[in-house]
Amino acid sequence: MSENAKWYVVHTYSGYENKVASNLQTIVENRSLQDVIQEIKIPTEMVTEIKDNVKREVERKTFPGYVLVKMELNDDTWHIVRNTRGVTGFVGSGSHPEPLTEKEVEALGMDKRTVEVNYAVGDSVRIVDGPLDGFIGTVDTLDTDKNQVTVTVSMFGRETPVELELGQVEVIQ
DSSP: OOTTOEEEEEEEOTTOHHHHHHHHHHHHHHTTOTTTEEEEEOOEEEEEEEETTEEEEEEEESSTTEEEEEEOOSHHHHHHHHTSTTEEEESEETTEEOBOOHHHHHHHTOSOOOOOOOOOTTOEEEEOSSTTTTOEEEEEEEETTTTEEEEEEEETTEEEEEEEEGGGEEEOO
16 A cells, blocks of 8 residues: 555546446456555535435435545556546646645545544543543443544533543543
């Protein structure tokens, strides 16, 4: 895997995002380019729709008309992506693609950062970040996939569950 790979935004015809992503994936597999074109993603979010008084979860594209590609940019990869059916171009100035910044990649949730947790449900923990910094509580739930932990803390004489990110708490030794 190349360390030089960065995320680029590829513009597609409206409604062609899935087709572009699958065509690109097929090209990458057929030509064994996994080391230079590493990931292809279509940013989506889960949205609750209410239609005819019925609630349902629907996956919706966050940026219709765009596909994100993590790749090492060179003439070959540029031509492969640019000449994929349905692609209208890269996002950037002129014909030069601009990679996403670290902040943009983080905001889009593209690169998952794994957090090692050394605590479990029922453990006593100290909150080390945020408005409740210094509070001590007990872990109620732990969801490593969503990077969330629910801790019950005693505030104003009342037990209150608080949702935090995994890195905001540490186990009390």
